[in-house]
Amino acid sequence: MLKLGRKGSETTVNLALRNPEAAKAAGILPPPGKARVMFGNIEPQAATLTFDKKTIKVPANAGTKAPDGPMLDLAPGKYRYAIKVGGKTETDEIEVRADETWGLMVGPGGILPLQAY
Template identity: 45%
Template sequence: MRTVRPGAQAPARWLALACGLFLLTICMLAASASSWAPHLPRLFSGELTPDPDATLPAPTRYGFRGTHTTTMLGVEAPLRTKLIARIPAELSDVLAFYRTELGKLGWQEQHDGAVVAADRVQLAFVSPLGPAALELVRKDSSTSVHLVQRNQDAATRARVMPRPGLAALMFTNLADKDAVFTIDNRTVTLPARAGKERPEAPLFHLPSGKYAYALKVEGCPDRDTTIELLAGDAWDVTVGPDGDLWSPLQLY
């Protein structure tokens, strides 16, 4: 008794041919992969490319990026420029990128107080315009970037440059009524619209520390709050047109 019909021999021959073609394909793929494999590291390299359109150095690869500048009336150049970004790359690669790119711009890394850890970097620089700082933090699969550059000449021309070893605090009143500020046991009355035009706004030079200050404007509730100052910083506290107290703004 035949268990296989004579016609069943044809599929067997096709099966042998198919197996041969399959093996040939595997060999061709292996040969192709061997020639392509050297390019894999380049495709998945941690190397970051600088973006020529960025105000401050930043790579073309990012998940988020924003640039903020602080300007003053009558001074064209920003007093302070800040870059915030999230880069999908290892912290070590981002650090290498910034050391290279900032070095090209003449930024000098300062070693005093430097922090370089596996998940966090904090470095100070001296740039051609003034002091600068870089902070990197590794979180999840990205590295966050906080880069700040200050412009000493612009701050001097805007009359908000802190004295050596001190912080500067400016009060501005945009309301139509007088505003009374009290800070560090000193009280100053700002006439209506004082500070709208420079250099009318008063400027305090204070040591580093946390300060409580109070505001009184006729027809508005009294307000008490605090501000923390660091030597070398300059801040502005503004009373808005309606007598409301705006959040402090770092100028420099």
């Protein structure tokens, strides 16, 4: 699937190949009509973040080799998240659509959103 979009004065490109059987086997396929958000953490210590006003604890090294961190199945929409890094709070928003899976990976600079499916 190819999606072209705009963000300010930039053109965005999203190219994705979907294989539902492989996603199901990997444990990342969301329920029909829902979106899945998976949380990972490449840091050697546990992290705590806020996602849609809920506190999520992500164990150290979760999601680095398998989808073994916390997961949420959600209605499609926009969701805010925040994490405290080095005394500062980083906030952002993610928009998820039906039948998509996103990963939010905690690292030394904050949170990196990645579309997994």
